[in-house]
Amino acid sequence: MNGQLHFSALGEVQSALTGQSIFLVADSVAYAASGAEAILRPLLADRTVTVFDSFEPNPKLPEVEACAAALRESNADTILAVGGGTAMDVAKLANWLVTQNAGKEEILRGVWESPQTPLPLIAVPTTAGTGSEATHFAVVYVDGHKHSVAHPLMRPSVAVVDGALTASSPPMLTAHSGLDALCQATESIWAIGADETSLPFAQEALGLAWGNLETAVNAPTPAARDAMARAAHLAGQAINLTKTTVPHALSYTITSAHGLPHGAAVALTLAAALEFNSEVSETDCLDARGAVAVRERMTMIYETLGARDAVEAAGRFNALVKAIGCPASLAEVGITEDAQVERICATVNVERLANNPRRLTPEDLRGLLR
Numbered sequence: 001m002n003g004q005l006h007f008s009a010l011g012e013v014q015s016a017l018t019g020q021s022i023f024l025v026a027d028s029v030a031y032a033a034s035g036a037e038a039i040l041r042p043l044l045a046d047r048t049v050t051v052f053d054s055f056e057p058n059p060k061l062p063e064v065e066a067c068a069a070a071l072r073e074s075n076a077d078t079i080l081a082v083g084g085g086t087a088m089d090v091a092k093l094a095n096w097l098v099t100q101n102a103g104k105e106e107i108l109r110g111v112w113e114s115p116q117t118p119l120p121l122i123a124v125p126t127t128a129g130t131g132s133e134a135t136h137f138a139v140v141y142v143d144g145h146k147h148s149v150a151h152p153l154m155r156p157s158v159a160v161v162d163g164a165l166t167a168s169s170p171p172m173l174t175a176h177s178g179l180d181a182l183c184q185a186t187e188s189i190w191a192i193g194a195d196e197t198s199l200p201f202a203q204e205a206l207g208l209a210w211g212n213l214e215t216a217v218n219a220p221t222p223a224a225r226d227a228m229a230r231a232a233h234l235a236g237q238a239i240n241l242t243k244t245t246v247p248h249a250l251s252y253t254i255t256s257a258h259g260l261p262h263g264a265a266v267a268l269t270l271a272a273a274l275e276f277n278s279e280v281s282e283t284d285c286l287d288a289r290g291a292v293a294v295r296e297r298m299t300m301i302y303e304t305l306g307a308r309d310a311v312e313a314a315g316r317f318n319a320l321v322k323a324i325g326c327p328a329s330l331a332e333v334g335i336t337e338d339a340q341v342e343r344i345c346a347t348v349n350v351e352r353l354a355n356n357p358r359r360l361t362p363e364d365l366r367g368l369l370r
Contacts, residue, residue: 009162010039016122016158019078021048023071023119025091027083027126028053033168034126036082050074052094058255058262059090061104061142067094079121081156084177085130085262088123089138092154095119096138107142112151123156126165128216128228129177129263131184131236133159146252146349155240161233163226172261174228175217175324180263181232182209183247183270184239189297190277192287192355193242199297202242205234206304210320217324246273246360249352250368253344260333264326268333271314272368273356274301278310280358287357294357330369341369 022044031037031053052070055063071079071094081091097103099118106112123133132138137150166174185205188198208231215224251265260268278298285291298310307313318328327333335341345365353360360368 010036010124010160010165011043013040013122013124013158013160014043016160017043017047017078017080019047019076019120021074021076021078022050023074023076023079024049024051025067025079025081025083025087025094026051026053027055027087030083030087030126030168034082034165035168036124036126036165040080040082048076050076052090055086055090057084057086059086059093059140061107061140064090064093064097064140065103067091068097071095072098077119079119080124081121081133082124082126084125084127085132085139085180088125088130088132088156089140091121091123092132092138092156093140093149095121096149096151096154104142107140107147107149110147110149115151115153118153120157122158122160124160124162124165125229125232127169127173127177128163128166128225128232129180131181131232131234131239133161134233134236135240137240141256144256145347146256148351159233161229163222163229166225166229167220167222171217172325174220175213175326176261176263177232178209178213178216178228178263178324179267179321179326181205181228181235182213183263183266184235184244185209185231186270186274186301187245187247188235188238188242189301190294190357191242191245192357194297195241198238198241199300201234202238203300203304205231205238206301208234210304214320214323243355244352245356246276246353246365246368249349249356250344250365252349253347254330254333254335257343258333258335258340260327267317267321267326268328268330269368271317271328274298274314274317275310276360276364276368277356277358284359285357286354286359335369341366344369 188202212227254265
């Protein structure tokens with residue numbers, strides 16, 4: 001990362017808290033329930049602390065702008081983000097908007113000329129899912145549409161990954177977050193952006209998530225929680241290099257229009273995408289290294305899932321989804337009408353779609369959603 005990475009107890013964050021004026025972006029419920037507040041309170045006692053917690057999941061621009069205004073007024077020298085992916089994204093975006101003196105127009109344009117170095121940001125995840133503490137991008141919804149803001153300088157300076165902080169997460173939050181990590185790792189392996197640097201992160205993340213998610217949801221142990229926290233962070237490291245692909249590209253409207261949590265929305269098309277990408281040929285391959293290279297990476301996924309081929313791997317994935325109480329088909333979440341499918345296809349994220357190794361036609365997209 002830009003500075004340090006700790007897979008350790010949160011109490012060790014003190015060495016990274018070099019500033020005297022702290023701007024704390026926190027999910028208020030998770031901050032208390034996770035135990036982070038009790039640990040951090042004495043560490044912050046001799047510092048000036050400004051707290052911002054006015055945001056909901058899937059952050060909207062007005063929330064980010066409010067956070068940026070509070071940050072500007074605080075004159076803080078360090079930002080501390082504690083919570084799930086939303087807390088991380090809000091903190092990263094507010095930091096970026098303030099230091100770049102930017103707003104809505106710059107977010108929509110996505111071009112940053114001569115960017116200024118943002119404030120130090122310490123990220124402390126309390127869920128094992130998005131891996132946002134490891135990435136250089138953040139998500140914000142502008143006028144109902146999802147936008148990803150990205151720049152290398154947006155990556156947090158320090159990440160403190162402590163599996164114990166996820167112990168209070170209820171089963172379904174653990175399931176949804178864990179599915180996001182599992183899907184990110186899988187997509188990173190087959191992504192056009194995959195390379196020798198990203199693959200070790202993605203493979204380790206996939207193995208950890210596959211081997212521990214069901215336990216973390218249905219019969220949680222400290223070891224399973226730690227493994228999922230590590231998996232989520234490693235998956236974040238992987239997609240920081242590769243970005244995601246078609247399951248994520250389709251998921252955003254499923255979440256915004258149908259209210260499905262992000263991880264569950266991504267998982268709905270992961271199995272179908274796995275089978276689709278396994279049939280890549282030289283005529284429809286978008287990866288410059290060719291279809292053979294893509295199929296070799298697909299084999300890594302089958303082997304990790306203990307499967308012989310894509311069909312068996314897809315079946316195993318959907319079985320896991322069901323075992324942790326999540327929907328494995330769009331019909332289960334009420335997406336049964338052609339008009340609903342067409343809306344999802346019409347609003348697909350084209351950047352993520354272009355990172356898929358096999359070309360998708362409009363009819364292919366519809367096929368993934370049926």
